[in-house]
Amino acid sequence: MTRRCTATTRTFTAGAYGTERVVHDPLTGLTHRAGTEVGSGRIRLPDADVASWLEIHPAAVHADEPISVCWSPLVRCDLTCPHCLDDKSVSELARSDRRRIAHLLAESAVLGVDISGGEPLLLRELPELIDILVAGGSAVSVTTNGTHLARRVEALASRVDAVRVSLDGPDAERHDHWRGTGSFDHAIAGIRAAVAHGIPTQIQTVLLRSTAEASVRPMIELAAALGLHGVTFLQMLLIGEGARLAGDEQLTDVEATDLLADLTTSSPVPVRLRTREAAGGFTVIRADGQVWRNQPGAHSITSLRPLRGVIDLALTARDGSA
Template identity: 65%
Template structure:
């Protein structure tokens, strides 16, 4: 099953994407949605501005179909620290964080690799004072960069990220205070939505993302409506992965990919709102750089970790036929 995207075609300003070519195929990775599109025209390679509404009409391609030697995109979690304690968190809390100079080394190494895009996550990345510096190291080397955050500190950090980061993804678990705060803690919805409004006002491409679970699927339509109300690009619905803390919730909360797809199919999309479903299968082979500088790659089913080794050179990101690519 492939990643599913529904989006109306409307005019939109250009924004930054990362483009590559392999085996005569040109493709574009979108740091906002996390999707990779097959280009239907000649485009500049590397990080460049493209019209978003046009790119979104191009066919979605799973990176594993590109036979690249390295992932198209990776998630980098440079810290474990977080101001919230979400019960469905994927992170291994026992991981030791590298120091600031080592984080800079990892950023430079990723920028020198064949990776096109980096999503900086956590932990909570907005706790990093040098976050903008790390982003600039990556973008200066041609990577498109997104930041995934719980939004608690986004209102105060947004101005410093405007014009620096290519996209911001904010994690929400419900469309209102009661439903979201149940998972993330009191006041977290108010803080997150204030941050979203600040990011949108500053012109930062902004996307909501939410973990799709048995207890949250009935609020999917309201989440899409909230995305429109806040002025964001849309919503990415993530099938929960039974990894980390999420493993304990999986028996009660995990949906099948077919149930998740049916939920998305039933949505009524407001004008200009894009929706993506990331199934577990489409998360297979995805690469994460942990806070200790080690490479974590999901297995093909997106349910277990298949490799774990130190990242010391771009060669450590190399894919094998068994790994796939995401």
């Protein structure tokens, strides 16, 4: 579910699949069926126009490769969040291999790459990796905890198409409970810096049973006060270290939808809910260079093969993907 009220023009990517033309939004990660004639590749479009176009699950598009991927080139992080999606036992490839994977993605038909982690801003070569992806025609977003965003924002501003900052509470008391003392202030400083540099920015927050009801509306109000492009509420996934919290903290998709229902029409900023169902079938490239795929319903994630060539991104029947 999504609602937008911000009138801006920013970068998207468009591609043709048979007779269907779709647009990928690097800020939200959503795929839309183009509502008018658009070109291919990286294009500038009005935010409100794209938001009004039909949202479709990428699996509904008959593509040979994923529409978008999440690339987690490292597992290192300066925080230790208990609901982290990462498996810290996954090894990290060398810098030269990260560059190789960036070039492979640039050669592919993938429209959007979200660089995540771990904490991607710990990578010194992050600007170089973004440049490679953009040169190949992808829209690029970075998902970060925000701790290092203020000091790295100048290098990102001329490169990245969107930034998604993870928050677990609308104030220091609630956020720092999960992420450590001082993490909220660092994240807010990073968000303010990204906005000041003109980077399309949104908050992402994982819905937890113990905090969701009290935090949802204040989180939306915080996003509005910071001048952000919106908030995406993420359903907790049974993946990585966070799986051990599922019994106590996981909401059903129905509960999450009901929780946010009235806010989709009354929110001062765009609001989106990513259900577990919507996360099913999504492609992840982890730090070990393996292609992973969320299983239907995102109840687990399966390692498929090493990413040695573009062909290894292929969506095939044996992957359980469309």
